[in-house]
Amino acid sequence: MAHPTEMLAETVDQALRQRARRVVPGGMTGHLNAAALPVGYPQFFQRGDGCRLWxxxxxxxIDFMCAWGPNLLGYRHPEVEAAAQAQAALGDCLNGPTPRFVELAETLVDTIAHADWVLFQKNGTDATTVALMVARAATGRRKVLAAQGSYHGAAPWCTPVPAGTTPEDRAHLIRFRYNDVASLEAAAAEAGPDLAAVLLAPIRHDLGIDQELPSPAFAQAARALCDRAGAALVLDEVRTGLRLNMPGSWEPLGIRPDLSAWSKAIANGHALAAVTGTDALRDAAGRIFTTGSFWAGGVAMAAGLATLAVARRDGLVVHLERIGSLFRQGLAEQAVALGIGIRQSGPVQMPLVLFDDDPAWEKGMVFCAEALRHGAYLHPKHNMFLSLAHTEADIAQALRATEAGLQAVRQRFGAG
Known part of the structure; x- marks a missing residue:
């Protein structure tokens, strides 16, 4: 049977999908594959500007995925692009790094509360993997505790799809339940004296379920456990970094990690990742061997410097909280008016909309498909993202699209 999108009149997007299937296994890889999204969602994009995509x-x-997180300030932010272009005119990938390497490392150390040093990479998976290497080098141990369902990248030790991996790839990974102190302690007991690290997302943002903020008791227990065991507490800030709190997502809880992994937003869409750590782990970070021919590229680092400067100057977090609250409140009012049960969870900077009695996300798919037809790009089960470029006018326009989406849900499934 033909894919539903193939039954539509051929578009440029459909032609590109057909060409891609001939030369790319499956036509598209990983989370960028639009096959799991509602019919009508595009796979290929021409351009982005601010909070809008074409x-x-x-x-x-109006885009509420922000390139799955990297768009922090707005697509093609003029100051970021000017910095990147100025560096590109001088050079990007050279025999060694440019001065931007040192400047950005200094800026990150000044910005991130726990950071005494920085190692650079290109992707979030690079950063989480390097962070665990540092933890293991520092402790001489193997076991890592990670929450059930948490996504930490696509390397064999953590990919959610086991094809192409072996059980040995994750033989030293022990799972526990997020926000469950007893489960965390049981996992630590299983690891015993071989515990190297506890790896945590600052919030629970597993695919398709309600987001969950950490309880202060859980965060404190994780910190105390690592201190007691001589293990490293590692925060995976790849999704949350800068959006929730620029010095670190757990700073408001009074909890600092030993290591944290950053990517996505730190260079506003230019490929860059980083691991930051404390002085206690500096020697271990210097002993591991990780490298990449493009990891010290000057263009992304120049973009990172500009991104951090704009985020500080323009009050990024305050803006995201205000805009996110408007979006959440508007959606809630629409749902009540139409008698539709929805759940919005987690921080307002990272919207998530799930429907009651919708285990297979069918309501979510109808909602998003109709909202897209009215000009808002949402996701039916993944947390979304807001950027500095989203304005009150954009939120008002997007809410007109969500109202159409909610009405489509009511027409298809009824109230409730």
């Missing part, structure tokens, strides 16, 4: 068929939408 697909290859010219359709304009």
């Amino acid at each position: 697909d290859v068929d010219g359709r304009e939408v």
Whole structure:
């Protein structure tokens, strides 16, 4: 049977999908594959500007995925792009790093509360992997505790899809339940004296379920456990970094990690990742061997410097909290008015909309498909993201699209 999108009149997007299937296994890889999204969602895009995207068929939408997180300030932010272009005119990938390498490392150390040093990479998976290497080098141990369902990257030790991996790849990974102190302690007991690290997302943002903020008791227990065991507490800030609190997502809880992994937003869409750590782990970080021909590229680092400067100057977190609250409140009011049960969870900077009695996300798919037709790009089960470029006018326009989406849900499934 033909894929539903193939039954539509051919578009530029469909033609590109067909070409891609011939030369790319499956046509697209990983989380960027639009096959799991509602019919009508584009796979290929022409350009982005601010908080808006244009697909290859010219359709304009207000974007609530922000390139799955990297768009922090707005697509093609003029100050970030000017910094990147100025560095590109001098050079990007050279025999060694440019001065931007040192400048950005200094800036990150000044910005991130726990950081005494920085190691650079390119992707979030690079950063989480390097962080665990540092923890193991520092402790001489093997076991790592990670929450059930948490996503920490696509390397064999953590990918959610086991094809191409072996049981040995994750033989030293022990799972526990997020926000469950007893479960965490049981996992630590299983690891025993071989515990190297506890790896945590600052919030629970597993695919398809309600987001969950950490309880202060859980965060404190994780910190105390690592201190007691001589293990490293590692925060995976790849999704949350800068959006929730620029010095670190757990700073408001009074808890600092030993290591943290950063990527996505730190260079506003330019490929860059980083591991930051404390002085106690500096020697271990210097003993491991990790490298990449493109990891010290000057263009992304220049973009990172500009991104951090704009985020500080323009009050990024305050803006995201205000805009996110407007979006959440508007959606809640619409749902009540239409008699539809929805759940919005987690920080307002990272919106998530799930429907009651919708285990297979069918309501979510209808909602998002209709909202897209009215000009808002949402996701039916993944947390979304807001950027500095989203304005009150954009939120008002997007809420008109969500109202149409909620009405479509009511027409299809009824109230409730």
